[in-house]
Amino acid sequence: MDHAAAQPTLNQLRQTLAGIDPSHAPRLAGVERLVDIAAPVDAVLGGGLACGALHEFAPSAPVHLAATSGFATALAARASGDRKQILWILTDYAAGEGGGPYGPGLDLFGMALERLLILRVAKPVDVLWAMEEALRCRAVACVIAELTSDGSAADLTATRRLALAAREGVSAQISGFGLLVRHKATVMPSAASTRWEIAAAPSRPDVYGGLGRVRFDLSLHKNRRGPSGRWIIEWDHHERAFQQAVPVAVASPAFNRPDRAPWVRAG
């Protein structure tokens, strides 16, 4: 069967599937709210990360936990464009392990402090319960929930509940945007729309040799609506926008430049 002839069959199968599970329904352009990232990533996602869905993030190595939560923060900052709230849920153990979300840093990173609510709970199941409640609430633009280790509490059933709750939370503005941050990547099945593995990437130093803009090495492992992929993107916290990263070390900086010491920037 050639490609064109297969198309009606494919469409029919998609419709049958949509009847069984509404989350597979073909999207209507302009109706769905999307949080865009950068052009090449959006192309794969069909315009951006969908609201009313669950997205999962995990660091590719323990050292990249901060980068993972940073990517989630950046997405949340982009999502809460209007005066809506962001809820960050984590267990006491997660805060002890990787540090708690730090207000001034989040503020500089682009997430306005007055929009942030932090919920600390005792157990991972409580994280899931609170996330489900918050996803249904239309006053909350984005819910970030953290699960320590591989987050075995969030199995297929639990993530399915979260995905459905996120679907219910959809409104005319951005809401029901669930970001589940696992402290460790897992092979467990999940009902999330997308699954990402995040790592920090070496930044391109500024002209003085200081730290450049923060860079994320994104690996999209699961994508319900398209292929997976891997990109390196940059976050501009002033503009609150992602940018495609210019490759590092195309031309390495000259070795002996006597005009300044490498560490001169203070403050």
Add this chain to the structure above:
Amino acid sequence: MGIADARAMYPSLPVVDADPEADLRFLETVADWCDRYTPLVGLDAPDGLLLDVTGCAHLFGGEAALLRDLVARLVQQGLRARAAVADTVGAAWAVARYGKAGIVPRGETGASILSLPIAALRVDTETVAGLKTAGLTCIADLTERPRAPFAARFGKTLLLRLDQALGQADEPIMPRMPVPAAMAEQRFPEPIAREADVIGTVEHLGHQLVPVLERRGEGGRLFQIALFRADGAVHRLEIGTGSPLRDPARIGKLFKERLAVLGDVCDPGFGYDMVRLSALVTERMDPAQTGLAGPDHAEELAHLIDRLGARFGLIRVTRPVPQDTHIPEFAVLNVPAHAPRPASAALPPVAQDTLSTVRPLRLLVRPEPVDAVAQVPDGPPVRFSWRQVMHQVARAEGPERIAMEWWRDDRGKKLTRDYFRVESDVGARMWVYREGLYDREIERPEVLRWYLHGLFA
């Protein structure tokens, strides 16, 4: 009689040590149970309870019926009780203990206690003995004589007690619990045990409570349900709300969360035969005009915060509020989200001359020591190991020198910190600092200590 004498007569006599604390606890549970008759229950340790039944008696069919019901129920529970209803606390106390327990009719307070012994006046044994040597044994002996000599000989207490018993001096009952601003209750002939029934009842009671609050223009900030178990135990659950509330459905929902998280603490056992919903704290609440344009997000958010608070405790839902200090760990304070937002909630501007953010995204609960190697004592680390992992520093910015606040008490004890933002060879960014200024606060470079305080994205 001593134990030895008693045992000589009955060798099999069981002896148990007195446990006043357990007795008091038991009295408290009985007092809890008595809450079903009136919200004003006072303890009269070690063995009595005072109930203010003013305005409550008609709910039980009059004072006599109330008294019968109370005593009968206590007897059913295996207690021996004597109860009396009188115009004054003192008279009821005297009649219950020394007289013919029952109801003292209105206006006959004096007549009913005059013939009782002086011990019925709640005075100490010395006073009783002293009066007895003078030949005075019953209360009537006191009322007939001039008062001044009694005051001179036995102090003011005796006469105060006499006046209180006769209703000539005021004596308030000290309630054990705060008296609620408004309450509604429901009794069941057959106890209920299912959680859904309890929640349904709470909602039903909410419908009775809300009009009361509405008339006063108030909403509840703190609600309590008291679940009276058939066997006498009483469970009390409280929920606080972020803003005044008078929506029965929402009250029911909040208690549902609370019950769900408590689980076994509220074991219904044989079921609850009475449920009471009370608004302990109320606040002014003006009716708000709902917008036509769309759903009100502020209210929805308040509701979410209440629900999360009911489940996890309101202090766990927090909002970071900037503080006026430059010490990183105190720069923000997580205050409960339902508290009013302070006016000056703005972060101090941070001079930023770098492409990275100058404050980390995650701050460790406390700075963790790292083993760092630096080229010079004042320079940034070249590599360091944190939690058993070695990090090679590819780039560093700093130092940002943060001195501790000299105007605090611990001046000179806390060392200045030099913070560096470092990026490892794999791109992970961290906030490390060196404690103490070399040559000024610390003499030898080998005792310089490094800490990791936060993680950047």
